[in-house]
Amino acid sequence: MFVSDNLSVNKQGNLAIGGVDTVMLAKKYGTPLYVMDEDRIRRDCRIFQKSMEKYYDGQGLVCYASKAFSCKEIYRVMQSENMGIDVVSGGELYTAIKAGFDVSKACFHGNNKTNEELQMALEYGVGRIVVDNIYEMETLNRFAAEKGVSAPILLRIKPGVDAHTHNFIRTGQIDSKFGFALETGEAFDAVKKALAYENLELRGLHCHIGSQILDTQGFTAAAEVMMEFIKQLKTELDYETQDLNLGGGFGICYTEADDPIPYDEYMKDVAQVINGFCEANQIKRPFILIEPGRSIAAPAGITLYTVGSKKIIPNIRTYVSVDGGMCDNPRYILYQSAYDALVANKAGEPKTERVTIAGKCCESGDLVGENMPIQPCEPGDIIAVCATGAYNYSMASNYNRLQKPAVVFVSGGTDRVVIQRETLDDLMRNDI
Ligand code: LLP
Numbered sequence: 001m002f003v004s005d006n007l008s009v010n011k012q013g014n015l016a017i018g019g020v021d022t023v024m025l026a027k028k029y030g031t032p033l034y035v036m037d038e039d040r041i042r043r044d045c046r047i048f049q050k051s052m053e054k055y056y057d058g059q060g061l062v063c064y065a066s067k068a069f070s071c072k073e074i075y076r077v078m079q080s081e082n083m084g085i086d087v088v089s090g091g092e093l094y095t096a097i098k099a100g101f102d103v104s105k106a107c108f109h110g111n112n113k114t115n116e117e118l119q120m121a122l123e124y125g126v127g128r129i130v131v132d133n134i135y136e137m138e139t140l141n142r143f144a145a146e147k148g149v150s151a152p153i154l155l156r157i158k159p160g161v162d163a164h165t166h167n168f169i170r171t172g173q174i175d176s177k178f179g180f181a182l183e184t185g186e187a188f189d190a191v192k193k194a195l196a197y198e199n200l201e202l203r204g205l206h207c208h209i210g211s212q213i214l215d216t217q218g219f220t221a222a223a224e225v226m227m228e229f230i231k232q233l234k235t236e237l238d239y240e241t242q243d244l245n246l247g248g249g250f251g252i253c254y255t256e257a258d259d260p261i262p263y264d265e266y267m268k269d270v271a272q273v274i275n276g277f278c279e280a281n282q283i284k285r286p287f288i289l290i291e292p293g294r295s296i297a298a299p300a301g302i303t304l305y306t307v308g309s310k311k312i313i314p315n316i317r318t319y320v321s322v323d324g325g326m327c328d329n330p331r332y333i334l335y336q337s338a339y340d341a342l343v344a345n346k347a348g349e350p351k352t353e354r355v356t357i358a359g360k361c362c363e364s365g366d367l368v369g370e371n372m373p374i375q376p377c378e379p380g381d382i383i384a385v386c387a388t389g390a391y392n393y394s395m396a397s398n399y400n401r402l403q404k405p406a407v408v409f410v411s412g413g414t415d416r417v418v419i420q421r422e423t424l425d426d427l428m429r430n431d432i
Pocket of ligand 1: 065068208211249291331390391
């Protein structure tokens with residue numbers, strides 16, 4: 001009935017998340033409101049970790065890709081779950097540090113890290129800096145030499161596997177702003193260069209093939225390509241790769257049309273490829289890192305809105321306007337992403353209408369979704385949009401000077417604010 005198994009209908013007929021009544025939450029904290037189920041986040045972290053244990057003898061680290069949802073509390077949760085993290089900016093890194101996260105378990109990504117960001121990574125002892133290009137490699141080596149340290153690095157490789165086409169193509173991915181290409185020999189040369197730098201410690205390789213991937217084929221194809229490269233480095237350079245970071249991208253269920261693989265299957269298939277390859281080629285098994293973002297944050301979250309006006313345009317469509325929109329969820333206007341929505345205070349009733357849910361921004365494209373099945377609704381009703389825990393808050397904006405909503409975590413039947421709602425004065429914080 002729901003896209004996520006932490007959602008249910010309670011005795012009052014209201015939608016509950018993690019057992020907490022969403023209509024009560026909307027009243028208590030106001031709308032729009034992001035609500036995230038901390039217990040579900042922790043459960044999914046453990047599913048990935050257990051699969052790493054089961055299929056790869058625990059010789060790996062699951063790193064939460066915090067671009068999906070970043071705030072101090074999520075880093076505290078990750079720290080207490082013994083997770084690693086992926087950060088992609090000084091801002092994410094700083095937030096993690098301020099939350100007390102041990103950044104020796106962080107991977108720092110980005111195709112154009114600034115000098116300040118690289119310095120910061122060295123200063124705070126980031127465990128793995130994922131070098132994207134030669135310019136960055138040279139800069140980082142220089143900064144590390146100035147500090148008298150050795151920078152632990154991985155190299156970002158384009159494995160040439162395009163996960164976004166149905167049939168995986170192994171070429172064509174050269175045209176990406178991220179990383180070193182394999183086909184042209186660029187990646188091989190980058191490894192040679194990295195090994196020659198005195199103040200870089202090349203720990204291994206990284207790849208990431210895409211996002212919202214619903215089966216394992218692309219992942220196993222990428223793992224094979226990376227293992228072939230590891231073999232080439234061993235035979236031609238006598239270099240033994242310690243770490244292989246295979247990135248994130250595990251798909252989730254946004255609507256009933258999505259049928260993602262259980263995450264356990266992913267580790268099973270990928271571990272089989274790597275274990276088999278190492279055995280057949282007498283190669284030491286690398287330490288594996290994976291970086292799930294969406295799969296940990298998205299299903300744990302929902303967004304609550306209050307319905308305002310309803311505009312019925314005969315024979316065309318019905319617009320239901322809510323008090324948020326593209327500012328708190330830009331994914332429809334950016335990618336036409338489909339979501340499941342329901343009226344939280346009528347959650348047990350059948351969805352007999354199809355409506356366009358519109359935001360309140362001064363922009364015709366500001367929609368949460370079109371042709372969405374939903375219960376009949378009227379002004380004052382609470383609409384819940386499901387699976388909004390990833391890339392919603394983290395991509396939110398203040399367009400039209402709207403205030404970013406609060407984020408509430410529920411856990412064990414209780415609720416608490418982890419990010420406060422922005423005030424009108426917050427909007428002017430940096431204005432002169
Ligand atoms: N690792 C790397 C290097 C990445 O670039 C990403 C996502 C991840 C891990 C996590 O991927 P995930 O497990 O979340 O799929 N804004 C888009 C998604 C962009 C993803 C960018 N990189 C969206 O809203 O769909």
